[in-house]
Amino acid sequence: MPNVKDLETQQKAFENWRSLVARFGSPLYVYDLDTVEHQVRELKQALPTNAKVFYSLKANPLPAIVKTVQTAGCCLEVCSNHELSVACNSGISIEQILYSGPGKTTEEIGQAIAIGVNHFSVESYTDLDRLEKAAETAQKSIRLLLRVNPMEPLQGGLAMSGTPSQFGFEESVLLNGAQRLSQLSSYVEIIGYHIYYGTQIDSEESLIKSFKAGIDCTERLTSQLGFTPQVIDLGGGFPWPFANQKSAIALDNLRSRLEQLLAQRKYTAEAEIWFESGRYLSASSGTLLATILDIKPGKFDSKFVVLDAGINHLGGMSGLGRIPRGYVLMYNLSSEQEAWSTETANEGRTLVVGPLCSPLDCLTRKTELPPSVNINDIVAIPNVGAYGLTASLVAFLSRPAPLEVSLRNGIPVDLSSLRTGHESLQFLLPEPENLSINITGDSIREQYA
Ligand SMILES: Cc1ncc(COP(=O)(O)O)c(C=O)c1O
Known part of the structure; x- marks a missing residue:
């Protein structure tokens, strides 16, 4: 049971999240950069003093997070040229990067x-x-x-x-x-x-x-x-x-x-x-805010809660069975009630699903829907600052990626949007000799910008 201070902090966070959704829309990823900094301190304290800690960008390559971890004293581990360019833009010296x-x-x-x-x-x-x-x-x-x-x-x-x-x-x-x-x-x-x-x-x-x-x-x-x-x-x-x-x-x-x-x-x-x-440093900073679009009865007493975010925005890799899904917890920001989770004492027949045309698009199942949850309510899923958006099936069904807003002291300091969708390269076809084997959307954009 959270103590009064935790409840106060939680209520403040809820109010802030509601206002962020009103400003930036739903679904929305919110990252608390103060939490990222805190996690860097915690991990460094848990390790031998002269050890170096590398942040693995695969967990979350969001530039605001990368800059925060590197400013807090981490080196950076990258696995692609795009991760490398984010690392370089964070201001790190290049010898501190491991590819x-x-x-x-x-x-x-x-x-x-x-x-x-x-x-x-x-x-x-x-x-x-x-x-x-x-x-x-x-x-x-x-x-x-x-x-x-x-x-x-x-x-x-x-x-x-x-x-x-x-x-x-x-x-x-x-x-x-x-x-x-x-x-x-x-x-x-x-x-x-x-x-x-x-x-x-x-x-x-x-x-x-x-x-x-x-x-x-x-x-x-x-x-x-x-x-x-x-x-x-x-x-x-x-x-x-x-x-x-x-x-x-x-x-x-x-x-x-x-x-x-x-x-x-x-x-x-x-x-x-x-x-x-990766995850130890960034996971706790991230929360996904989503809106309940529909609540409808299904067969055999089941109930479906349809969110505007699914495995295109969260848990894509767990949907594919690589990461244990555990249970998903949601806070209903529209009521003062406690968290609603799939690990409730009484298993229910409610499934929380996303907006995609696939039965795999399920964030959690066998939960019990509290009576106070309604259509248009906003829910918050915590601890998704690592392996959240970029580890998901972002291009499936071509819905836009949620905006990502980063906070300091609860105030937005950075706003980003992950690009999705095809970009035509038709203009290159008349001159195929311009196509190199190194052709990628990013390198072409840079070449022809
Ligand atoms: C080589 C390597 N380093 C670092 C990581 C980051 O792992 P974690 O986010 O669990 O800290 C991974 C994850 O797969 C990895 O393969």
Whole structure:
């Protein structure tokens, strides 16, 4: 049960959200940049003092959020040229950017190196060949982290390592091909390792286990490969609730336990430690406000609440089954009542659906509709500042993306809109020689602007 102060804060937030919808329309994503800053402080406090923290733009590349995390002291991890341009526009110095991802193309690597990116994570020997060639062509030096998929499996979270996955070198493959590492061009320096065990790791204990497994792996590799790493990127997986108000896990002992683990290193003792985080930093800042368009009875006593936001705006990846959906919580801003969630004591027959023409467009099912909820009410879904809009099926049914407004002290300081819909490139057809293999909507717009 929230205390009086929490209720007062909540009522204030509700009033503000109502007025924001009146100004900017519905649906609307609202981000609280003060919360982003708070989360950066919390995570830094939970990690060893001299560790670097990278914000992963995949969680939310909204420029206002990226600028906030980097101003608060984070480096940036990017996986595409668009994420890179957002990172650069945040004012960060380019050496503080790490470019990673399993499918980097020759063109994007070339463009990144051309503008001065010099830290990359390498996913395979093919990726290494591409990076090396691009560095030689540009005659620029690059520093590489070998991303490794360790032998050791782990439980608890969406595993991306320690299991068959497309991410990184299999540990044995890296070792078997190690001769290649002694034949590098003078433009390439291997500076360390990158391990990312998984996202949403569900407890402090599991986080520690994953970091221990990562450290063990880099110790093994260092003893066998015989080069001393300057950097070990231990990844992260720091969890945060998605679209509900479950408690975040406490990270009270993480720093001291990590310090103990790191102190036991034998071969990698001098290496700087990096971490990566997306959701822990941005999830709690974001709330999706939506309007109830319809409430109608269905077969077998079911009831459907139709919102103006669906899996095109939220939970697209959970709709596809990659992210556990958990339960969705909604605050009805039109009444003073408490939150309405799918995890009510009595399961009901109400489904909350979006406006798309697909039965998959369901945000939550088996809930019970409180009697005070009405058509035209506004609902608020919390903890969706990570893997919200850009992780959704934004182009499905071609509805416009919701506006995204960012607040400081409750006051709007930034307003953005994600572009959707086709743009005609018909004008290029008479001169197909203008089409390069590097053609993308973004590069064309820049070229012909
Ligand atoms: C390599 C890597 N780094 C960082 C992240 C960010 O994860 P999270 O948002 O859970 O912190 C991911 C997520 O998949 C990832 O694959």
